[in-house]
Amino acid sequence: MKRKFSIGKNWLYVPLIGMAIFYLLPMYVMLVTGFKSFEEIDLRTMWNLPLGIAFDNYIEAYSKLAPSLWNSFAMVIPAALISSALGSLNGFILAKWKFRGADIIFPFILFGMFIPYQSILIPLVQFMRSIGVSGLPALALAHIIYGIPITTLTFRNYYASLPQELLEAAKIDGADMLGIYRHILLPISLPSFVVVLIWQFTSAWNDFLFAVVLTGNRDWPITVALNNMAGSQIISWNVQMAGSLLAALPTLIVYIFLGRYFLRGLLAGSLKG
Amino acid sequence: MLRDKDRFLNILLVSPSILAVLIFVYVFIGWSVRVSLSKWKGLNADYTWNSINNYLELFADPRFHVDIRNTVIFTGVFVFGSISLGFTLAVMLDQGLKGEGFFRSLFLFPMAISYIVTGVVWRWLMSPATGTRTSGFNLLFSYLGLDSLANAWHTTPTWGIAAIALAAIWQMSGYTMALYLAGLRAIPVELREAAQIDGASELQIYRHIMLPLLSPVTLSALIILGHMSLKVFDLIVAIAGKQLPLDVPAIYMWQITFDGLFYGKGAAIGILLLISVAVLIIPYIRHTLRTEAQQ
Numbered sequence: 001m002k003r004k005f006s007i008g009k010n011w012l013y014v015p016l017i018g019m020a021i022f023y024l025l026p027m028y029v030m031l032v033t034g035f036k037s038f039e040e041i042d043l044r045t046m047w048n049l050p051l052g053i054a055f056d057n058y059i060e061a062y063s064k065l066a067p068s069l070w071n072s073f074a075m076v077i078p079a080a081l082i083s084s085a086l087g088s089l090n091g092f093i094l095a096k097w098k099f100r101g102a103d104i105i106f107p108f109i110l111f112g113m114f115i116p117y118q119s120i121l122i123p124l125v126q127f128m129r130s131i132g133v134s135g136l137p138a139l140a141l142a143h144i145i146y147g148i149p150i151t152t153l154t155f156r157n158y159y160a161s162l163p164q165e166l167l168e169a170a171k172i173d174g175a176d177m178l179g180i181y182r183h184i185l186l187p188i189s190l191p192s193f194v195v196v197l198i199w200q201f202t203s204a205w206n207d208f209l210f211a212v213v214l215t216g217n218r219d220w221p222i223t224v225a226l227n228n229m230a231g232s233q234i235i236s237w238n239v240q241m242a243g244s245l246l247a248a249l250p251t252l253i254v255y256i257f258l259g260r261y262f263l264r265g266l267l268a269g270s271l272k273g
Numbered sequence: 274m275l276r277d278k279d280r281f282l283n284i285l286l287v288s289p290s291i292l293a294v295l296i297f298v299y300v301f302i303g304w305s306v307r308v309s310l311s312k313w314k315g316l317n318a319d320y321t322w323n324s325i326n327n328y329l330e331l332f333a334d335p336r337f338h339v340d341i342r343n344t345v346i347f348t349g350v351f352v353f354g355s356i357s358l359g360f361t362l363a364v365m366l367d368q369g370l371k372g373e374g375f376f377r378s379l380f381l382f383p384m385a386i387s388y389i390v391t392g393v394v395w396r397w398l399m400s401p402a403t404g405t406r407t408s409g410f411n412l413l414f415s416y417l418g419l420d421s422l423a424n425a426w427h428t429t430p431t432w433g434i435a436a437i438a439l440a441a442i443w444q445m446s447g448y449t450m451a452l453y454l455a456g457l458r459a460i461p462v463e464l465r466e467a468a469q470i471d472g473a474s475e476l477q478i479y480r481h482i483m484l485p486l487l488s489p490v491t492l493s494a495l496i497i498l499g500h501m502s503l504k505v506f507d508l509i510v511a512i513a514g515k516q517l518p519l520d521v522p523a524i525y526m527w528q529i530t531f532d533g534l535f536y537g538k539g540a541a542i543g544i545l546l547l548i549s550v551a552v553l554i555i556p557y558i559r560h561t562l563r564t565e566a567q568q
Contacts, residue, residue, distance in 0.1 A: 009369075118546050124301060230393045270493050
């Protein structure tokens with residue numbers, strides 16, 4: 001039965017490889033163009049491979065984008081860590097130590113994941129101004145708070161899947177709530193932490209809207225700096241492509257090495273654990 | 274049973290998060306509603322009552338009409354494209370081919386990259402220039418002898434927004450594929466085997482058995498992609514900048530508020546977006562949590 005299909009199945013590689021080429025085309029352009037020397041910048045040869053490997057574009061792009069690359073790291077790392085830690089605590093309590101009203105609070109938090117941020121943008125800017133927080137700290141704070149819904153969701157689904165007996169046994173042994181969290185749940189939460197950290201890292205890194213309204217040109221993160229660089233007439237797009245690759249590299253590296261966790265974060269976003 | 278000490282402690286531990294969400298989501302929404310009903314124009318806050326005039330002005334605004342039209346076209350192309358492509362890819366990858374993992378990762382990687390980055394690249398791919406200045410897809414088509422496929426892409430006045438939806442499909446179809454693949458893997462093998470014994474072809478099995486069983490996945494995908502498409506912003510900014518024919522509500526809101534300082538009208542756009550998203554999302558959250566509780 002199986003064999004009969006296998007001959008026909010090999011034909012599937014034709015559309016699959018075709019699609020693979022389509023998905024890779026933009027990356028090909030980005031990579032190839034970034035390596036082309038100034039003399040090779042000609043629209044008619046844009047699809048050709050570079051004649052040699054020149055790093056000039058990367059050096060130029062890096063010299064322009066370096067401060068914002070570091071701004072991005074400085075903002076994204078604490079934002080991802082803090083929103084993940086909060087999500088883990090919330091998830092634990094909402095899944096395992098329900099108090100009255102916990103079932104109402106969860107959807108109430110969840111809705112925050114889906115709102116269009118345009119509907120809170122004006123108060124956000126006003127509020128940050130009134131409490132005197134600006135620039136990168138304001139941006140990090142926004143990512144922490146608007147990250148709470150998805151981190152809470154992911155941890156809640158994970159903790160809810162663990163057997164209740166695990167906790168009952170510890171309770172009989174006299175462990176209190178924090179003891180159970182620290183000694184039983186935290187050690188087995190590592191995979192969920194990886195999922196949530198990657199997800200928060202990626203979404204904060206890739207954000208543009210919050211960045212563009214909360215930061216000024218001294219503390220632009222990479223997305224805003226890249227967009228402004230690409231919009232200027234002076235810089236040739238060989239350098240733009242090199243800059244794009246620099247901006248994409250951190251999340252791409254994470255994806256290449258930890259893609260499976262990235263996928264799980266993705267599926268959590270559709271409410272499924 | 275919760276001990277009193279524990280109950281106190283766990284309310285204490287979740288309260289910062291709850292308070293933060295309460296303020297940053299719900300109080301801010303209320304605050305935006307208030308701004309949308311005010312006469313606030315210019316740098317200084319002005320909460321003078323303006324009734325629903327900002328909304329009325331928007332509905333009479335030709336630019337907002339363009340925005341609505343663009344959102345409809347973008348949503349149609351993007352949602353239909355991502356779902357059909359994602360489903361096709363998932364079915365192909367479900368056949369147990371060698372290299373499945375490789376293809377799956379490949380179709381999904383665009384999601385890891387910022388819209389701003391892909392926008393920069395797609396702007397070049399869809400460069401509309403002709404003659405000796407041809408580049409991107411148009412140049413590729415002429416290499417392949419398919420000059421007839423060359424077109425002006427996102428600079429076409431009416432359908433330019435559909436060209437941008439192509440870039441969005443490239444970025445998001447892997448997500449739909451992942452949803453469908455997870456759905457397909459959850460269908461018991463026995464069902465497929467039973468149908469095979471009854472003499473159903475692969476195609477019939479997918480058409481008559483898998484597709485109906487996957488309708489909850491299709492619904493999720495429709496809602497998630499639909500709500501994304503109502504909010505679309507970065508991708509259009511990166512590909513098209515602030516060109517009027519490609520305007521969408523999110524761009525209008527940004528520009529009119531932070532460049533034009535028409536805060537009242539900007540807030541009204543934000544609230545209209547929120548309402549359109551809430552109509553999709555609130556029933557979805559309710560439905561999902563109810564199904565979960567039943568299990």
